[in-house]
Amino acid sequence: MAAWQPARAKLNLYLHVVGRRPDGYHLLDSLVAFVDIADRVRAQPAEELSLAITGPFASDLADDDPGNLVWRAAEALAKRAGHSPHAALTLEKNLPIASGIGGGSSDAAAMLKALDELWGLRLDEAALCAIAATLGADVPVCVAARASWLIGTGAEIAAAPALPAAGVVLVNPRIALPTPAVFAARQGPYSSVARFSEAPADAAALAALLAARRNDLTAAATALVPEIGRVLARLEAAEDVLLARMSGSGATCFALAADRAAAQRVASRLGAENPGWWIAAGELVG
Numbered sequence: 001m002a003a004w005q006p007a008r009a010k011l012n013l014y015l016h017v018v019g020r021r022p023d024g025y026h027l028l029d030s031l032v033a034f035v036d037i038a039d040r041v042r043a044q045p046a047e048e049l050s051l052a053i054t055g056p057f058a059s060d061l062a063d064d065d066p067g068n069l070v071w072r073a074a075e076a077l078a079k080r081a082g083h084s085p086h087a088a089l090t091l092e093k094n095l096p097i098a099s100g101i102g103g104g105s106s107d108a109a110a111m112l113k114a115l116d117e118l119w120g121l122r123l124d125e126a127a128l129c130a131i132a133a134t135l136g137a138d139v140p141v142c143v144a145a146r147a148s149w150l151i152g153t154g155a156e157i158a159a160a161p162a163l164p165a166a167g168v169v170l171v172n173p174r175i176a177l178p179t180p181a182v183f184a185a186r187q188g189p190y191s192s193v194a195r196f197s198e199a200p201a202d203a204a205a206l207a208a209l210l211a212a213r214r215n216d217l218t219a220a221a222t223a224l225v226p227e228i229g230r231v232l233a234r235l236e237a238a239e240d241v242l243l244a245r246m247s248g249s250g251a252t253c254f255a256l257a258a259d260r261a262a263a264q265r266v267a268s269r270l271g272a273e274n275p276g277w278w279i280a281a282g283e284l285v286g
Contacts, residue, residue, distance in 0.1 A: 002118060007039040007110035008145055008285065009095055009170060010102030010138065011247045011254055013206075014213035016191035021153070026183055029193040030150040031160055031210075032141055035168045037282040039094050039107050041070060043114040046088035049074060055093040060176075069108035069135055076131050077112055081121050096278055098176035100221075100248030102138050109142035129157075145285075149195055161196070163284055166203035166242075167263030171235060171270065172252040172278040173227040182249040185220035203258050207242035210256075214245075221250035228253065231277070238266050259283070 012030045019027040039055070051071050053061050065071060070091050078085035089111065095103040112128050115121075123131075125143060132139035137154035147160040194213045200206035222228045228246060231253045235244035240262040241255040257263040260283045267281035 002042050002044045002114070004040045004042050004092070005110040005114045006036070007041055007103070007106040007142075008034040009037045010034055010106055010142060011168070012100070012150075012215060013210055014194065014245070015215045015217060015248065016194055016213065017186065017216040018193055019190050025153045026186075027152050028150055028154055029191070029195065030154075031147070031195070031213075032150055033147045033163055034145050034285050035170070035282045036285045037095070037168070037170055037280045039103060039110070040092040041107055041110045041114055042090045042092075043074075043111065043118045044088045044090075045118070046086055049085045049087060049089070051089045051091065053091045053093055055091075057093040057096055060097045061091075061093060069104045069139070070111045072135055073108040073111045073131075073139075074115055076134055077115050077119075077121075080127075080131050081119065081123075083119050083121070087115060087118060096172045096174065096176070096252070098178055099172050099252040100177070100179075100246065100250045101170065101252045102142055102248065105136055105138035106142040106145075108132065108135050108139050109145070112143060161199040164200050164202045164206055165259065166206060166284045167257035167259045167261070168282050168284060169235070169241075169255040169257065169263045169266045169270070170247075170252055170278075170280045170282075171231050171254070173225070173231055174276060174278055175225050175227060175251050177221060177225050177249060177251040179249040181224060182217050182221045185224060186217060187220070188216075191216055203256055204242055207256050210243055210245070215247070217249050218246045221246060225251050227251070234270060234274070235266075238269065240266050
């Protein structure tokens with residue numbers, strides 16, 4: 001039986017909007033990292049292309065949807081390789097959709113890897129990233145699935161310094177928030193590029209570096225979904241939390257902690273107090 005591939009949640013540890021092109025696309029400076037909280041994908045031999053979606057957030061997506069990024073990834077890889085796009089695809093949807101943690105992009109990237117293995121293509125990372133770029137700006141960095149700088153519109157990626165082990169808590173108020181709406185609502189001046197070269201020694205040092213940076217989309221997202229402000233307030237006040245921030249365009253927020261055990265304590269306390277929120281604990285990977 002084909003092995004499951006993790007499609008890890010992507011975090012924008014900080015996100016600065018540094019400008020806007022004449023065509024309307026915003027220019028970004030962001031540090032992206034991945035956590036071991038994930039969707040899962042699997043590809044198995046079949047006579048035709050199909051997609052089954054399982055997991056706690058399966059009802060938010062439709063099976064056999066040609067518009068789904070996982071389906072499109074299969075078609076794009078098959079076209080590139082001259083291979084018939086025949087496979088039974090399964091997506092286990094554990095992450096909330098439209099939530100600022102790159103779920104759909106990570107799903108597509110993981111499926112490219114799963115199908116590359118199933119079909120015996122043995123494409124290297126650069127080739128997979130080139131295909132991923134046709135699917136969306138965030139998909140190539142999800143193929144790499146390691147700490148990276150996102151530059152410009154997000155299509156340009158550069159390796160970031162190694163990040164330390166750190167616990168992570170993800171919290172989503174179970175409210176989908178489309179990215180275009182957040183960028184449209186953003187106001188105010190642009191920020192500066194804030195990349196750094198040093199490798200933080202531990203989670204506290206990483207939190208201190210990030211504290212001098214921010215997510216420029218937080219105010220716009222909170223105006224659209226006020227519950228984000230309540231999530232951030234609870235995280236910021238929680239014991240064991242080193243830093244709390246919104247990821248991407250929201251509505252998911254995250255907290256850094258010293259290690260997985262500390263993150264699990266935070267998640268347990270918040271879950272008991274806020275049963276309506278989606279909360280998960282893990283740690284940075286890669």
